[in-house]
Amino acid sequence: MKIYITFFTLLFVVMSLRAQVHADFTANPTQGCAPMTISFINNSSGSGTLTYQWNFGNGNSSNLQNPTANYVNPGTYTVTLIVSNGTSSDTLVRTHYIHIFQNTTANFTLSPNSGCIPLTVNFTNTSVPGDTVITNYVWDFGDGGSISSQNPSHNYTQPGGYNVSLQITDGHGCHSTFTQNGAVVASSVPTVAFSADFTSNCTAPFTVNFTNQSSGMGTLTYLWNFGDGGTSTAQNPSHTYTQTGSYSVSLQVTNQYGCSKDTVYTNYINISSVNAAFHTNLGDSVCINQIVQFINDAGTTALWSFGDGGTSTLSNPSHTYTTSGSYTVMMIAAPGTSCIDTAYRTIYVRPAPNAQFSFNPAFSCGNEITFTPNNTNGTAYQWNFGDNSPIGTSVSPSHTYQNNGNYYVSLILTDSYGCQGAYQYPTPVIVEKPVANFNASPNEGCKPLPVSFTDSSSCNTNYTHFTNWSWNFGDGQTSNLQNPNHTYQDTGVYSVTLTVTTDLGCTATTSVEVQVGEHQHPQVQYSFLEGCANDTIHFISLSTDSNFIDQYNWSFVSDSGLVVGNSMEANPDIYFQGNGIISLTYVINQNGCYDTLKLDSIFVLHGP
Structure with missing residues (x-):
């Protein structure tokens, strides 16, 4: 009997443990600003099929496992979760768990x-x-x-x-x-502008239609003042002037935001009889090819006839006369109206002044050229010499060209009336400088050295020729012959200078060097009679006045005609490359004066 009681007791305990459930949950977040949605995480456990009953403390509930709740009103809320598996249940109450703050309201x-x-x-x-x-x-x-x-x-x-x-x-x-x-x-402030269909008339009453060209933001209102006491608030008003006179018109524009701008057109409307009249910006005497501005003094529309076939319908036209003479200019003021009137004026067009000139000479070899205008009564002269030099402004300038070439010269001459004439000479100034040159034969050798000098200087013989030759032979001697001869008595290097002069006074100079030396009596010393190819042998120059020798030339030739060694040193070491019976040619030089020593069969070289 005890065995049965114990068995049933154990079975009851086991069944009770299996039927137990545990309620648990968290929320994220647990506080915030209204309105706010809170998510709940169900951490409950237990056997069987679990059911959930939530109470969020705000009057709302749910039976979802992981619900969300919307908190609209601020406050502190207690949340309750009841978990059941049908046999047993568990309840978790989290007091004051959710805190919802009253939100701000921006304004x-x-x-x-x-x-x-x-x-x-x-x-x-x-x-x-x-x-x-x-x-x-x-x-x-x-x-x-x-x-x-x-x-x-x-x-x-x-x-x-x-x-x-x-x-x-x-x-x-x-x-x-x-x-x-x-x-x-x-x-922004409105932009104010307007125009009128007519701004002048010769009689009153005169009705003017105004066109408003203003612009701006929003709705615009307008206030016109017509200058005669009349006003208007229309956008595009018409106004009738009943008296003659000049009237300033103003317009004030205001937008719906209170921004206002006004403008005044001074003496905009003119009602008076038309008196045709005009003048020019240059008076009644103008220059040929000069732009003449005609100014309408009537202040009306106009038709123009300039007397040379030219016409215009501009109120203030400009015109250029291309032929000198007298011209009658006609102006019709207010054409096509009852106010029409005509004015005449005579315009005298002066001819361009004579700007021709001459120059002398027509050819330059470097000499100065003088330019002479035919008209010496001008008030201003502008000479362009054609070589990019500064403009000449004197009446009759002289100019020297620095480089060879052909140069076209022009002149702009201004007379006392301000009229200008221009002229370019049809043929150029020819500039060609002489070139000095000569040959010296010989130009080097032994003293005494006779030298023949041959002049080969050049110039443009169409315009000039040489008249003088000035020679300086560099040793204190000179000559004026074209092709002189001269003998140098002493050694030295002489700079010979030739200066040639033309009939126009132009000169050119050039120089050539002449070298004069003297015999130095070549002698050599060596101690070698026989040896092998590829031997090196020392040679000594025993020439006199070795301090004056400019150049040494040693040449060793075999009996087969081959050069087996050479040097340009005074005392060389010769490395021989060859064999046979060797001969020596030894040449020394001072200022082109050469002396030669030839020694035949001076030694034998053996070898391959």
Whole structure:
């Protein structure tokens, strides 16, 4: 009997353990700003099929395993979870588990909300805080500007409509944003302009139709003042003037944002009898090819006839006369109207002054050329010599050309009336400088050295020729012959200079060197009679006056005609490359005076 009781007791305990459930959960987050959605994570455990009953403390419930709850109102909320498997159940109550804070409400006012640029707007924060104080303000003024102060001011510098927003954040991190679309309108000043169909007439009454060409932001209003006491607020008014006179017309334009601009056209409307009259900017005497500006003194439309076949319908035309003479100019003022009137004026067109000139000589070998104008009564002269040199301004200038070439010369001459004449000489100034040159034969040798000098200088013989030859032979002697002979008595290097002169006084100079030496009596010394190819042998020069020798030339030739060694040193070591009976040719030189020593069969070289 005890065995049965024990068995059933154990079975009951086991069954009770298997039927036990455990309720558990967490939430993320557990606090925040209203309204806020909270996610609940169910960590409950137990056997069998579990069911869940949630009470979120805000009047809402759920039977989902992992529900979400939306908390609209601020406050502290107790959350309850009941877990059941049908046999047993467990309840978990988390008291004051969820904390929902009262959110902030962003708002602001501003003044003014429109005006003319630059427009300063003052913003006043009217936001309502939540459960704690507001800690941060971020303003966006809609034009790229922003600030973090509580009650800022902002200056709008560009025209346009701007949306303004304010974002606030409190100590709990609750934030709110308020945007006011089109909060600010910053307006530009209107542009004012107008025109009239007619601005002048010869009689009153005279009706003028005005066309408003103004522009601006928003709706525009207008106030016209016609200068005779009359006004209008129409956009494109008509006005009748009842008295003769000159009237200034003004227009004031204002837009809906209070931005205003006005302009005045002074003496815009003229009502008076038409008296045709005109003048020119140059008077009644003008120059040929000069631009003449005709000024209409009547202030009306006009037709013009310039007397040379030219006409114009411009009010203030310009005209150029291409032929000298007297011309009667006719101006018709206010053509096609009852106010028509005609005026005449005689214009005298002066001929261009004579700018021709001559020059002497026509050819230059480097000498100065003088230019002479036919007209020496001008008030200004501008000479262009054709060589990019500065403009000459004297009456009759002289000019020296630096380089060979053909140069065309021109002159612009201004007379006492301001008229200008221009002339370019049809043929060029020819510039060709002489060239000195000569040959010396011989140009080197032994003293005494007779030298023949041959002149080969050149010049343009179509215009000039040589008249003088001046020779300096460099040894104190000279000559004036064209092709002289001269004997040098002593050694030296002589610079011979020739200067040639033409009949126009132009000169050229050149120089050539002549070298004069003397015999130096070549002698040599060596101690070798026989040896092998590829031997090196030392030779010594015993020539007299070795200090004056400019050049040594040693040449060793075999009996087969091959050069087996050579040198240009005074005392060389010769490395022989060859064999046979060797002969020596030894040449020394001073200033072109050469002396030669020939020694035949001086030694034998053996070898391969």
